[in-house]
Amino acid sequence: MENSDFAKIFWDLAEFLELKNENRFKVAAYRKAAQNIESLSENLGTIYKAGGLKALEEIPGIGQGIATKIEKTIKSGKLDVYEKLRKEFPRGFLELVETPGMGPKTAMLLYKKLKIDSRAKLEKAAKEGKLQGLPGMGAKKEENILKGVELKKKISGRFLLNAALDQAEAVAKELEKLKEVEKILICGSLRRRKETIGDADILVIAKRSKNIMQRFTSLPQAQRILVKGETKSSIVLKMGMQVDLRVVEDKSFGSAAHYFTGCKAHNIKLREMAIKKGLKLSEYGFFKKDKWVAGRTEKEVFKTVGLTYIPPELREMRGEIEAAQKGKLPKLIESKDIKGDLHMHTIETDGSNTIEQMAQAAKKLGYEYIAITDHTQSTRIAHGMDEKRTLKHLKEIDRVNKKIQGIRVLKGAEVDILPDGRMDLPDSILKQMDLVIAAVHSNFKMPEDQMTRRILKALENKYVNILAHPTGRLIGEREAYKVDIEKVIAIAKKTKTALELNSHPQRLDLNDVNCRLAKDQGVLISINTDSHTTDQLNLMKYGIFTARRGWLEKKNILNALTLDKLLKILFAKR
DNA sequence: GCCGTTTTCGGCCCGACTGTTTTCAGTCG
Numbered sequence: 034m035e036n037s038d039f040a041k042i043f044w045d046l047a048e049f050l051e052l053k054n055e056n057r058f059k060v061a062a063y064r065k066a067a068q069n070i071e072s073l074s075e076n077l078g079t080i081y082k083a084g085g086l087k088a089l090e091e092i093p094g095i096g097q098g099i100a101t102k103i104e105k106t107i108k109s110g111k112l113d114v115y116e117k118l119r120k121e122f123p124r125g126f127l128e129l130v131e132t133p134g135m136g137p138k139t140a141m142l143l144y145k146k147l148k149i150d151s152r153a154k155l156e157k158a159a160k161e162g163k164l165q166g167l168p169g170m171g172a173k174k175e176e177n178i179l180k181g182v183e184l185k186k187k188i189s190g191r192f193l194l195n196a197a198l199d200q201a202e203a204v205a206k207e208l209e210k211l212k213e214v215e216k217i218l219i220c221g222s223l224r225r226r227k228e229t230i231g232d233a234d235i236l237v238i239a240k241r242s243k244n245i246m247q248r249f250t251s252l253p254q255a256q257r258i259l260v261k262g263e264t265k266s267s268i269v270l271k272m273g274m275q276v277d278l279r280v281v282e283d284k285s286f287g288s289a290a291h292y293f294t295g296c297k298a299h300n301i302k303l304r305e306m307a308i309k310k311g312l313k314l315s316e317y318g319f320f321k322k323d324k325w326v327a328g329r330t331e332k333e334v335f336k337t338v339g340l341t342y343i344p345p346e347l348r349e350m351r352g353e354i355e356a357a358q359k360g361k362l363p364k365l366i367e368s369k370d371i372k373g374d375l376h377m378h379t380i381e382t383d384g385s386n387t388i389e390q391m392a393q394a395a396k397k398l399g400y401e402y403i404a405i406t407d408h409t410q411s412t413r414i415a416h417g418m419d420e421k422r423t424l425k426h427l428k429e430i431d432r433v434n435k436k437i438q439g440i441r442v443l444k445g446a447e448v449d450i451l452p453d454g455r456m457d458l459p460d461s462i463l464k465q466m467d468l469v470i471a472a473v474h475s476n477f478k479m480p481e482d483q484m485t486r487r488i489l490k491a492l493e494n495k496y497v498n499i500l501a502h503p504t505g506r507l508i509g510e511r512e513a514y515k516v517d518i519e520k521v522i523a524i525a526k527k528t529k530t531a532l533e534l535n536s537h538p539q540r541l542d543l544n545d546v547n548c549r550l551a552k553d554q555g556v557l558i559s560i561n562t563d564s565h566t567t568d569q570l571n572l573m574k575y576g577i578f579t580a581r582r583g584w585l586e587k588k589n590i591l592n593a594l595t596l597d598k599l600l601k602i603l604f605a606k607r
Numbered sequence: 608g609c610c611g612t613t614t615t616c617g618g619c620c621c622g623a624c625t626g627t628t629t630t631c632a633g634t635c636g
Contacts, residue, residue: 058619062608096609136634169633173626221636234636260635262624267635277636279623292621297636304620309613315621 036070039077039103042115043067048127049118051137065094068298072351074546081107093350125151133181134174142167156182184257184269190231192274193508195538195575197230198223204252204276205235211248213239215283220293224345226578228508228541232275234293242280249278285317288328291335292316298350306338314338346581351549365581366560370593373402374570376447376470376501376533376561381426382407383415385566388433388442394567396440402596404443404468405430409457411449412474418446420462427465441596443467447501452476454490456497463496468603470533472501473514481515488521492530495607499559499591500525502535502542510539518547522554529606531557531591534583536576537569548583557602558583559591 047063069092070077080088081104089100106112129152130140143149146167149158155178158164164175192200201219209217214237218224221234239245246266250258259267259275267277281289292300293316307314312321318328319337327337335342340357344365347353356362377391378384386394388405395403407426408417418426427444434442445468449457456463456471463469471491479487491497503521504513525532532551535542540563543551548558560576562569580590587593594602 056608059608061619065609094609098608134634138633169627171627177625232636260624265623265636267624293636295636297620301620308620313621317622 034078034107036073036077039106040067040070042102042106042112043070043099045127046115046118048130048137049122052122052126052130052141054137062094063099065298066099069094069350072349072546074550077103078107123150125153128152129155131185132178133184134177135181139178142169152182152185180257187269187273191229191509192231192272193538194223194226194228194230194541194578196272197233197274200254200270200272200274201233201235201276203254204233204249204270207252208235208237208245208249208278211245213241213244215239216286218290220290221277221295224294225296225348226346226582228538228544228579230274232277234277234279236286236289236293237278237280238283238286238289239280240282245280246278279316281316284325284329286328287330287332287334288314288318289316291331294345294348296349299348299354302350302354303334303338310338312337344581346578347584349582363584363586366577366585366587366590366593368574368577370587370590371400371560371573371577372595373400373404373592373599374562374564374573375404375443375445375468375499375559375592376406376535377403377564377570378407378415378447379405381422381429382412382417383565388430389437390567391564391570392433392437392440392442394570396437398570398573400440402441402443402599404445404470406445406447406468406470408474409446409448411451411457417449417457420458423458423462424465445469447472448497449474450487450491452479452487454487456491456494460494460496463494464607466496467600468498469494469496470499470501471497473505477505477511477514479514481517484514485517485520488516489524492521492524492528497528497530498603498606499531499533499561501533501561501563502540503532504542504544504547506540506542506544508539508541513542519550522547522551522556525551525556526554529602531559534558534560534576534580536560536562536572536574536579538572538575541575541579543579543583545579545582548580548585552583552585552589557591558585558589561592 043063044067047060051060086100086104089095089103102112130137132152147158149155159175159179164170165172201223205217205219208214216238218236220236222230223233237245242263246261249266250261250268254270255268256271257269264280267275269275304314312319319326327333332342341360343353343357374395379388408415410417410419430442430444444466447470450471450473451457506513532543534548551558560580562572564570
């Protein structure tokens with residue numbers, strides 16, 4: 034069982050108990066546990082096997098009750114209370130509650146009065162006007178629920194970070210033109226640079242909000258207004274993403290920015306810490322009794338509860354608060370630390386630019402070096418190189434390297450890892466390169482033990498320097514292949530092989546959690562763009578975002594090394 | 608159900624918007 038399967042059980046349990054009007058703190062406790070389980074880097078099953086019930090109870094938000102439920106689930110594969118509740122509510126009931134505008138109270142009301150137990154039935158009843166007239170239900174509420182049903186059909190889940198960021202920035206740019214706007218900041222999961230985004234949160238500092246709200250709700254890219262108030266409005270963009278806008282005064286900038294950036298659990302923790310200090314924290318600031326005392330900047334917010342400044346990417350309740358208390362937060366990697374890009378393609382295989390064009394573009398970015406790493410023969414779809422072409426290509430890189438000044442072009446290739454773990458080119462060819470990237474491009478559906486063996490064997494090859502996109506996932510398109518990532522990290526450490534953090538917004542592979550795992554084991558990460566055009570060299574920022582979410586520092590990054598240090602490490606394995 | 612340098616019992620984050628309520632419940636973030 035995956036952690037997400039366990040989490041699902043507790044998310045659902047919370048929902049069921051809420052429907053049954055259980056104690057709301059109990060409901061919240063289940064949700065907190067589900068949340069924490071989702072963000073664990075280690076599998077619950079593994080934790081239980083290693084340390085039993087005690088180890089489970091050490092996870093924040095998990096006590097005796099939930100630990101026992103996890104144990105039961107591991108032992109028997111199911112949880113009786115969960116199964117019982119599932120039978121009590123019809124299938125389709127949860128999607129009813131998840132319809133925007135509906136909540137547990139309304140869902141139960143409609144179920145009891147009208148036997149509505151699915152979203153389809155809800156839509157039908159609303160269209161027939163059967164909802165209005167029930168207690169607390171009028172024509173408007175019925176209309177809203179219908180809108181919610183439609184919205185759910187339209188909003189296609191989550192958006193890739195780059196797409197969401199582009200859209201949010203476009204909205205912010207429009208609002209910035211208004212003279213009332215003093216400051217504007219994109220907050221929420223966008224500011225935390227999560228790999229996928231549910232909705233965008235924009236914070237505006239202004240004294241008067243009326244014009245701003247008017248402009249916001251009438252933007253050309255707006256498709257629907259969800260709510261429109263004095264300090265808070267929400268719209269849905271034509272591309273399907275929801276955007277929330279909040280307007281506050283300047284003296285609340287810090288507390289509002291902090292609040293709208295989240296994550297939720299992190300916020301709650303800070304508010305609890307404020308209470309312990311006799312203060313109340315909201316988006317408007319810290320209050321002693323009813324008197325405002327602080328909140329002008331985020332730094333001030335953290336300082337007031339005794340913490341050093343926590344960068345947005347770390348605010349995920351993954352130990353950042355404890356680290357800030359001890360003054361032990363990492364000094365996160367930044368764009369300026371990156372000295373080169375070690376994974377890119379040219380027209381020799383499936384890229385669009387020449388070696389020289391890639392080198393010139395990289396030079397403009399201020400890089401000290403790049404590596405040209407075209408595909409090898411097995412990746413036929415990319416016109417991969419056989420031995421003969423590879424040798425010719427390496428010579429061509431030498432030629433370009435002599436020709437251009439101010440940047441070093443390293444000779445490399447992205448070599449396929451064959452299903453049996455052998456490399457797609459013989460060692461006699463690999464040894465003529467400065468850098469070898471190994472990658473899985475075929476047979477994704479192997480069983481976990483086979484895939485793990487396959488990759489470990491590649492890492493043991495003394496010419497392999499980097500494992501490209503280590504789990505092979507394409508966000509929203511293809512699941513990661515099954516591989517024991519902890520073993521991969523351990524062997525990467527042993528063999529002095531770096532792991533790639535592929536910067537493409539659809540890959541971001543390794544992900545944040547695994548990056549942190551690799552860091553803790555002392556494995557170097559190479560943040561690469563895997564560019565197929567000169568433009569794509571700019572994708573580096575997404576890799577850096579994810580690296581920061583993984584607590585990575587300059588010293589953890591292979592391509593933050595100067596050229597001579599890099600070369601030393603590349604050849605140290607041979 | 609979880610949790611504890613104020614606690615093993617009694618707390619548990621805080622506020623905006625909407626609709627239907629005539630003072631507030633429900634939903635959302």
